[in-house]
Amino acid sequence: MKTHYTFRSSHIRLLLFALVILPLLINPVVTLSFDDVYLYPKLWWLYGVILPAAVLVMRVHVTQRLIPAFWWLLALAGWLILGGLAVHHSLFTWYGASDRGDGVFMHIVYIIVALAGLTWAQDRGALAVSLCCAQAFAIGTSLLALTNILQQWGLLGVPGEGAFQGVTATLYGGTLGNRGYMGGALALLLPLIVWALPRCSSQQQRWLGTAIGLITWAWLGSWTRGAWLAGGLSLMWLLVWDPLSRQKIVFKPLIFGALLFSLTAIFGPTEGRNLSFLGHDQTQALTNSSGRGFLWKSAIDGIAQKPLMGWGPPGLWRFMATQPSDILLAGDPTGTGMTDIKVIKRLSQSAEQAPSFLIERPDGKKEIIHLAINKVHNEFLDYALTFGIPAGIIFTILLFSGIKQTMFQVTGLSAALMAYSVYLFTWPEIIRFAPIAWLLLGIALTSISKSR
Structure with a gap:
């Protein structure tokens, strides 16, 4: 009926x-x-x-x-x-x-x-x-x-x-x-x-x-x-x-x-596809967490410090503002890592802004790194953190x-x-x-x- x-x-x-x-x-x-x-x-x-x-x-x-x-x-x-x-x-x-x-x-x-x-x-x-x-x-x-x-x-x-x-x-x-x-x-x-x-x-x-x-x-x-x-x-x-x-x-x-998608995947343009089974040619493997593990760990640590009322929006940035530079860059979801860079200076900022650093590469090149992600990418953790x-x-x-x-x-x-x-x-x-x-x-x- x-x-x-x-x-x-x-x-x-x-x-x-x-x-x-x-x-x-x-x-x-x-x-x-x-x-x-x-x-x-x-x-x-x-x-x-x-x-x-x-x-x-x-x-x-x-x-x-x-x-x-x-x-x-x-x-x-x-x-x-x-x-x-x-x-x-x-x-x-x-x-x-x-x-x-x-x-x-x-x-x-x-x-x-x-x-x-x-x-x-x-x-x-x-x-x-x-x-x-x-x-x-x-x-x-x-x-x-x-x-x-x-x-x-x-x-x-x-x-x-x-x-x-x-x-x-x-x-x-x-x-x-x-x-x-x-x-x-x-x-x-x-x-x-x-x-x-x-x-x-x-x-x-x-x-x-x-x-x-x-x-x-x-x-x-x-x-x-x-x-x-x-x-x-x-x-x-x-x-x-x-x-x-x-x-x-x-x-x-x-x-x-699903058939139309399959035909497009086979015969259509490949530009912008960021996934592959094993992760090659600048693509992500299906099992790659894309830095979420670091974000989730940061959220859990932040929740442990302020469990009742949270940090307030943007919660992740507020918590990151209290953390040492080496810890943040070592787990940076952008993939910067700490193996080949030297932190020259942590740039002044408020707790509501992206953590920013002046760093030096092994070849002597200097650049500014911004940790722009301000959401945990797990909304259940994000609610508790924020x-x-x-x-x-x-x-x-x-x-x-x-x-x-x-x-x-x-x-x-x-x-x-x-x-x-x-x-x-x-x-x-x-x-x-x-x-x-x-x-x-x-x-x-x-x-x-x-x-x-």
Whole structure:
């Protein structure tokens, strides 16, 4: 039996439109910083459009029945605000590092978006709301996938190419800028759309199948191990717990997308591919951690020093500011190492800036090294390092409660959150698509007894 649903309310359309546009929004200008192209337009959109739309949805769908998840979300918001007011007295605490924009204010936006999803699903039912989201995001995610596919075939360059500041954009990143971000966004939404496919009318199935084929092609074409793992495990989760997802109508577009990726990998341009099985010709081996081991160790050491309230954003840089130069450069994820360099001077800096050093190479050449990575690349550790262990625990409880609560009734949501959780083990949460994940989290956390 097909489930029919509509989303006629203008406030719902506004919120979904705003979230669909978010990953696609860029400012393709010639600039010194990649953040001018990819980050700042999305920041304005988040605060100017998504936040008001989420507040409007909360007001329209306000409910008298407050479920436990509501209090967990408020507890997280309260803890972050408490840390900002009582412990971390800096604007960076509220706004985050300039190349991330993910301070306390942004996390409050995430929580408001989750509350909007929660109240909407309580009012209309988690099943209907999830199908509504799947259809809306299928359109936007297909467009997002196309920006990756065009780059796979060399038909689209990297917007902002030539810039040297901010978070570096890479090939296959499309309008999200980085291939890892592209892969994470597609891994998040692919299982939700796959789950919706057999539950739609035959007319909707045709275009949803096309969307799944494109998204699969681009997800694999992100060439990102963490995204591959997240998407693969989430699809397996879907197949195990959702009988309807085992039909031929589901497998066909997935296989077709994988086939298109394989043909592109064989016959398409090879520029920008950074993975190989053993790691040769300036590529990474599949088992290479890309410096994450050092980042995770730094996070664990930082958490041990400030377990309750954390270091405040940007937590990793704040902790690194207290560490000796030789330790930082020996474990530098950029690959600089300490075997062939001499530290001449540690440049003066604030705790909210990247650690910087004047070093000398064996040939006498001098250069400045910046440790620009300011996220742990494990969001569970990053929450604990930045906001304290209680915040990390609440964040983990929210995610895994959403996965468990929707495992059987709305398995597409469960699989999407599973993908996001796996992705966050090796990648940071970013504002470029995180609000979509928080909307799905809010829907998953609601009472599912009213699903219809």
